[in-house]
Amino acid sequence: xxxYNKQEYLKLLSKEYKNIxxxxxxxxxxxxxxxLPKGTEVFLSDIHGEYAPFTHILNNGAGIIRxxxxxxxxxxxxxxxxxxxxxxxxxxEEKLKIIKEEAKENxxxxxxxTLYRLVEVARKVSSKYTRSKVRKAIKxxxxxxxxxxxxxxxNSEKDKVYYYKQIIKTIIELGQADSFIIAISExxxxxxxxxxxxxxxxxxxxxxxxxxxxKLMNFHxxxxxxxxxxxxxxxxxxxxxxxxxxxxRISARYSNLDIIEDIYxxxxxxxxxxxxEQYKSDPCNCFMPxxxxxxxxxxxxxxxxxxxxxxxxxxxxxxxxxxxxRPEFEMDHRLLLDKINYEEGTxxxxxxxxxxxxxxxxxxxxxxxxxxxxEEEIVIDKLVSSFKNSEKLQKHVSFLxxxxxxxxxxxxxxxxxxxxxxxxxKSFMKMKLQGQEYSGRELMDKMETLVREGYLFxxxxxxxxxxxxxxxxxxxxxxxxxxxxxxMTTFERYFIAEKETHKENKNSYFTLxxxxxxxxxxxxxxxxxxxxxxxxxxxxxxxxxxxxxxxxANGRIIAIDGGFSRAYQEKTGIxxxxxxxxxxSLQLVSHEPFTSTEEAIxxxxxxxxxxxxxxxxxxxxxxxxxxxxxxxxxxxxxxxLLLTAYKKGIIKEV
Numbered sequence: 001x002x003x004y005n006k007q008e009y010l011k012l013l014s015k016e017y018k019n020i021x022x023x024x025x026x027x028x029x030x031x032x033x034x035x036l037p038k039g040t041e042v043f044l045s046d047i048h049g050e051y052a053p054f055t056h057i058l059n060n061g062a063g064i065i066r067x068x069x070x071x072x073x074x075x076x077x078x079x080x081x082x083x084x085x086x087x088x089x090x091x092x093e094e095k096l097k098i099i100k101e102e103a104k105e106n107x108x109x110x111x112x113x114t115l116y117r118l119v120e121v122a123r124k125v126s127s128k129y130t131r132s133k134v135r136k137a138i139k140x141x142x143x144x145x146x147x148x149x150x151x152x153x154x155n156s157e158k159d160k161v162y163y164y165k166q167i168i169k170t171i172i173e174l175g176q177a178d179s180f181i182i183a184i185s186e187x188x189x190x191x192x193x194x195x196x197x198x199x200x201x202x203x204x205x206x207x208x209x210x211x212x213x214x215k216l217m218n219f220h221x222x223x224x225x226x227x228x229x230x231x232x233x234x235x236x237x238x239x240x241x242x243x244x245x246x247x248x249r250i251s252a253r254y255s256n257l258d259i260i261e262d263i264y265x266x267x268x269x270x271x272x273x274x275x276x277e278q279y280k281s282d283p284c285n286c287f288m289p290x291x292x293x294x295x296x297x298x299x300x301x302x303x304x305x306x307x308x309x310x311x312x313x314x315x316x317x318x319x320x321x322x323x324x325x326r327p328e329f330e331m332d333h334r335l336l337l338d339k340i341n342y343e344e345g346t347x348x349x350x351x352x353x354x355x356x357x358x359x360x361x362x363x364x365x366x367x368x369x370x371x372x373x374x375e376e377e378i379v380i381d382k383l384v385s386s387f388k389n390s391e392k393l394q395k396h397v398s399f400l401x402x403x404x405x406x407x408x409x410x411x412x413x414x415x416x417x418x419x420x421x422x423x424x425x426k427s428f429m430k431m432k433l434q435g436q437e438y439s440g441r442e443l444m445d446k447m448e449t450l451v452r453e454g455y456l457f458x459x460x461x462x463x464x465x466x467x468x469x470x471x472x473x474x475x476x477x478x479x480x481x482x483x484x485x486x487x488m489t490t491f492e493r494y495f496i497a498e499k500e501t502h503k504e505n506k507n508s509y510f511t512l513x514x515x516x517x518x519x520x521x522x523x524x525x526x527x528x529x530x531x532x533x534x535x536x537x538x539x540x541x542x543x544x545x546x547x548x549x550x551x552x553a554n555g556r557i558i559a560i561d562g563g564f565s566r567a568y569q570e571k572t573g574i575x576x577x578x579x580x581x582x583x584x585s586l587q588l589v590s591h592e593p594f595t596s597t598e599e600a601i602x603x604x605x606x607x608x609x610x611x612x613x614x615x616x617x618x619x620x621x622x623x624x625x626x627x628x629x630x631x632x633x634x635x636x637x638x639x640x641l642l643l644t645a646y647k648k649g650i651i652k653e654v
Contacts, residue, residue: 041193046227051211056600066606125188129194199225199227202230231482241384246315248268248271274310401455428443550577
């Protein structure tokens, strides 16, 4: 920075710190903060709309809260008492209701004991933070009281002991115990997890991605790395037709159209009417929804199957348009509708002839198979309007843009949902976009820029259209870091019985990531320390039950998709991973399947988890070792310059 600019900046800074005393106080404060232990980071991935287990893991701080309870009270209380205390912290309102309904004779005594214990837990989880930070996290009505209780020196001063007891007694006498328990429980949960990283795929499969996002919107500190299913919905919200068709198809496939209609208020009547007209006598057997046994009637299943087929055909046509419009995507091999022999009911795929399982294509013109019928155009145009005008969907997607990115470099780690696209020879895959070639980090940065343009730019501009096309490419293209495969064989899975046609080859990254040299190459690309850094991945479920380890390349790679989604749990054998990065270690926690929220509250059952130590830090990490710490160090340097300016009289004190 030029001297002139620096002086002007210091003049601005002097308006906040008006004299030597104020500057000195702030330097002392910042240096103290820099030497505190770093806050606990928690990493989750591939939530896929599973709201109940996701909420429980947030509530129990990925197991951190229960470990603190055991640490404090293991020798003082029974396991049953600790279970109750933990459940009370996780679900204070619900648990209090049950406890009070049981009509405890000595409710005041229970309140007294419980309040003391909650204060102890709060003191433990907040000990690494400044008093100011803790107070800011407390609900206003109890901020002063909780602050006093947390910092009372009850073991050293007799008067303070009486003072402490009197506060607790008064809270109960005034009928404020319930409100206080809720407030301090929320504080404990907030202090247990300083920052949350969500490494992709909030949407699809599970029924409540909307509730997951609402929960995240109220979380105190987080970031999101977009997953391939997230980018699909982001594209749909932008008005990208192929993304809309794909999102609808997946929702129909998993009998989850409620999210479309009831939650996001998108009118599916035009699609339903069209599907009934075109496929009235078609059983649509290949399109029967999954996982709908006992949930929907036979009549509903039949309608969903027809809608499923109708939107799938529309999708294949729309994708053909994009592929032809963007030759740089190099996806001509995915143009399949023109490879069908409609008279014989076969398809020529890579020189092989396959019989189609379904040969009823009333909306496809064999001479021009990618052209939408007028009726299909009307349906998709109405859907585009509905998606773009869904207030709730736009609110949720806007949040994903504000908190999200394709990748994130955070505290020395690379966070990415899928992969860094690599060739077999370990080189970064190249792709030409808008006439310029990109690879590695530059390619991912360019795609993120285009994605944001696709959402934020005005309609009917070439740049917006290009950005929207990129969103679809990120869902399905071979150079997509979010997808990580060479093909998405959707058509083949619906229409061809032969399994060899269903194969989707993973990007070379997923085999090469076992190689430390490859990891080091990626670290250098992202300007990371090859000795200290890690790549934290989601996307590909780790098959734990088959012996696959989530820790790869001697600890350089940590894969944390362990099957949060119920659909994957049979394959993985567990119900997801949580990675915890505190001041002393990296810990990987594997979770058993979650039963239900009601079970957790009534029977005080927690998610059974197993913790694996990934890495123990020889010296405790402090705030100054973090990205936030580096910013604070810059602030200290600036304040020292201001201090010098005051002492030399360059800037006058107030």
